[in-house]
Amino acid sequence: MPKAPSKARELISGIDTSGTHPVEYRFTHAKGGNRHLVVVFANFAxxxxxxxxxxxxxxxxxNILWIRDxxxxxxxxxxxxxxxxxxxxSVVGVISKVxxxxxxxxDRVTMWGGSKGGSAALYFGMRYGFGNIVALVPQFLVGTYVRTVHPKVARFMLGEGVPEENVRAVDAILPDLARSxxxxxxxxxxxxxxxDEQYAEQVEPFLGLFQGHDNFNFIFSESPYITGHAQVTRRNVPFxxxxxxxxxxxxxxxLGMVRNGFEEPDRDTSAIEAYLSDTSRDKPTGIAPPTVTHPLPGTExxxxxxxxxxxxxxxxxxxLWEHGKFLGSPSVATDGTWSWQLSKPWSKGRHQVKAVAWDADGGHTKGVVVAFTTVDAAVGGAAPAAAPASAGAPLMEGQGQGQLPAPTVHSPVAYEQIAGTAVRFTGLARGAAQVGFRAAGTLLGGGPVAVDGRWTWDSGWPWQEGRHSVEVFAVDAVGTESPATLxxxxxxxATTGAAPYGY
Known part of the structure; x- marks a missing residue:
């Protein structure tokens, strides 16, 4: 039972030998429990x-059933x-069995086909009363057509010598069905x-035979992109x-008797181009492309x-964008800094994120792409890092307007591996009077914040070798505490025999 490529539907091929002629077919099951069957007949070549x-x-x-001719x-x-x-x-036997x-x-079956297949769709649909018939550029005078265009097929269908009476008999099949x-x-x-070079002889003379049908629809496609029989269906695939x-x-x-097409490929588009140019947000800008300081390219x-x-x-x-998908759009502070963090964990693997800067007039720079790889968080490892705060950055979830922002930590950098037992913390906490430090709920210490917002802190003890996770928070002059930066x-x-944790 062969299968189609992985992204396609499963195709099941078979052969029914119960009739006088073996009939080969392909079949694919419906999706989502659909209760309909489409029978597809083939065109030439x-x-x-x-x-x-x-x-x-x-x-x-x-469900789709393809029948091989x-x-x-x-x-x-x-x-x-x-x-x-x-x-x-033999053919209708297979359709009926399926x-x-x-x-x-x-009434839940559609006969579908183009050219030769369109003639077959008309024949089986009308002859056996199936609910829907879609016939694309069919031939009504089948005998005449095969004798003129496909003589080998004519001999196979109509017999050696292609007798005239057989041509006339097969020519009459579709018109007589419609007339009846x-x-x-x-x-x-x-x-x-x-x-379509076949229209005048093979289609137009027979349209009137369907006047008494309940729902006969004729689509007359007049398009400059149609130059012959083979292009009619191709032009109309979306419809x-x-x-x-x-x-x-x-x-x-x-639909009734309708027309479509009427494209104007050479029409003057200068008016719409001028409008789009005047109002487009895709404008050049004089600002430089953004710099991404974290994550660094190639980091894990x-x-x-x-x-x-x-x-x-x-x-x-x-x-910020990844593979054309919008991720977020943080504001830029007056000093040019910006930061952003996704509200959920990233998928594991390689990522390429593009950053684009926008000016106040809607102009934008070219994108700067940073590639990095994400891996599973270590079991028992540190909690996730927080993006450094920026005066112009959007407030974190749960942070109200006017609330003291979380401090920015410049060092140590999140997930940094420090050689030695001395760890010095530095950062920025604008509007704060002091910063404090906690680990596992225990206060480690604190330090003052300078007028320009800068701060430093050293615990004064050697840090034990291994992983650590410290919360840094800011406190303003009236004692209001900010959200913490982890x-x-x-x-x-670490030196052997170093003192244990200072907390």
């Missing part, structure tokens, strides 16, 4: 004589071999075009996919320890 089998039907939710190595319009219509009976096995009725009112209650859709999806959902539209970070910071002088905001780091190469 398609791969393996299976029509519409290039993946274009993958989005359609219905190859019998003894020849095409047959799914009708006959040497005027023996047992071939047709329909019945799915528990469907004829067969398929009167089916929803019939026929597509053709004045640019046809919409139609097929409606039929699969049980919503047969009533835990999935819950990623934040972005940098400088974008002259900008009002920075937008600083995870590790001490390595």
């Amino acid at each position: 398609v791969t393996d004589d299976y029509g519409w089998s290039n993946g274009v039907l993958d989005p359609v939710r219905a 190859r019998f003894h190595g020849m095409n047959s319009y799914y009708l006959c071999e040497g005027m023996d219509f047992g071939l047709e009976q 329909m019945n096995a799915l528990g469907l009725t004829p 009112g067969a398929g009167r209650h089916s929803n019939i859709y026929v597509l053709s075009s004045p640019q 046809l996919m919409g139609l097929l999806n409606m039929l699969a959902d049980g919503l047969p539209p009533r 970070l835990p999935v819950n320890g990623v934040y972005f910071s940098g400088v974008a002088r002259g900008a009002v905001r920075v937008s 600083v995870p780091f590790a001490v390595a190469h």
